Amino acid sequence: MTGAVLLQDVHFAWRRGGFALTVPHLAIATGERVLLVGPSGAGKSTLLGLIGGVLPASRGTVQVLGQDLASLSARARDRFRGEHAGIVFQQFNLLPYASVLDNVLLPLRFAPQRRARAGGRHGSAAEARRLLSALALDGGLETARAATLSVGQQQRVAAARALIGSPEIILADEPTSALDQDRQRGFLALLFAEAARAGTTVIVVSHAPALAPQFDRVLDLRQVLAAPAQAA
Numbered sequence: 618m619t620g621a622v623l624l625q626d627v628h629f630a631w632r633r634g635g636f637a638l639t640v641p642h643l644a645i646a647t648g649e650r651v652l653l654v655g656p657s658g659a660g661k662s663t664l665l666g667l668i669g670g671v672l673p674a675s676r677g678t679v680q681v682l683g684q685d686l687a688s689l690s691a692r693a694r695d696r697f698r699g700e701h702a703g704i705v706f707q708q709f710n711l712l713p714y715a716s717v718l719d720n721v722l723l724p725l726r727f728a729p730q731r732r733a734r735a736g737g738r739h740g741s742a743a744e745a746r747r748l749l750s751a752l753a754l755d756g757g758l759e760t761a762r763a764a765t766l767s768v769g770q771q772q773r774v775a776a777a778r779a780l781i782g783s784p785e786i787i788l789a790d791e792p793t794s795a796l797d798q799d800r801q802r803g804f805l806a807l808l809f810a811e812a813a814r815a816g817t818t819v820i821v822v823s824h825a826p827a828l829a830p831q832f833d834r835v836l837d838l839r840q841v842l843a844a845p846a847q848a849a
């Protein structure tokens with residue numbers, strides 16, 4: 618069993634003398650829901666970037682779904698991420714002038730396997746609507762431009778976009794920071810219910826310790842990293 622994520626002796630530095638992190642060993646099982654915590658600036662987003670293949674490790678092995686990311690070209694890594702990872706960004710990164718529906722369908726455009734899993738060219742809009750409704754977004758909003766939505770609604774669109782086509786892994790960077798605690802919990806419950814349907818692994822970065830009981834495991838980044846490298 619390779620699990621969902623395996624990091625071995627991974628090193629990354631933003632630039633020579635800048636922030637650097639070393640992860641001796643980190644394994645995340647398939648279907649596991651992991652909350653990644655740690656102080657601001659500790660490297661949580663950087664670690665998500667390494668797992669998502671957005672940032673290349675300068676040393677060591679990053680395996681995602683059994684695939685060694687270093688063995689892929691940058692382009693192949695982008696394709697791999699598009700097919701297999703759903704990403705919820707801190708600022709959601711929705712296309713402001715595109716409709717809610719088009720925003721949800723966006724990841725399928727360059728990911729043919731994922732599009733097929735979502736129901737293909739004809740079925741994927743229905744799947745997008747199902748997800749929006751499962752995430753409690755009013756069906757009347759599907760033609761609305763993303764920019765006209767409230768923050769809570771935009772967050773649901775971002776979650777539907779991450780979930781469409783059942784990617785094996787979801788990476789979410791502080792997806793709930795704009796919401797109060799009750800709404801944060803409610804949002805995660807909806808996200809997890811959908812993720813559980815497909816056995817999806819979910820890794821969430823958050824500052825909110827109150828969310829911990831909803832996860833299988835809380836990983837404090839300070840326990841994941843080797844002794845910090847010297848900053849310049």
Ligand code: ADP
Binds near residue numbers: 631
């Ligand atoms: P966290 O998510 O835990 O707040 P980050 O991973 O965002 O931490 O940042 C960790 C460190 O990496 C910080 O010191 C930050 O300044 C640095 N860093 C983040 N992004 C960049 C970047 N694009 N270029 C250079 N340094 C960066």
